[in-house]
Amino acid sequence: MIFVIDVGNTNITMGVFDENEIKAKFRLTTQINRTSDEYGLFVSDLLNLKGINKDDIETVAISSVVPRVNYSLASGIRKYLGLIPLN
Numbered sequence: 001m002i003f004v005i006d007v008g009n010t011n012i013t014m015g016v017f018d019e020n021e022i023k024a025k026f027r028l029t030t031q032i033n034r035t036s037d038e039y040g041l042f043v044s045d046l047l048n049l050k051g052i053n054k055d056d057i058e059t060v061a062i063s064s065v066v067p068r069v070n071y072s073l074a075s076g077i078r079k080y081l082g083l084i085p086l087n
Helices: 036-049 067-081
Strands: 002-007 011-018 021-029 059-064
Touching (some): 002 067, 021 036, 059 067
16 A cells, blocks of 8 residues: 655645555644654554554655655654655
């Protein structure tokens, strides 16, 4: 599965794809002061709520227009999912 994240000025929109099928989608309010732990826990919890095992995710891709969020978000993904996101 592929986990894609679009960081916009208002929302962070996320989706999990298995081939051409959307398995889950969710969004968070974009906040530049969130820590890597906050982002990591949000992502981990949202995946669990949707019944997606983090070990089934092979790739994470981040697209962002808010550079101040990138480091914390990518660090949270690395820490909680064990994957290095593509940007």
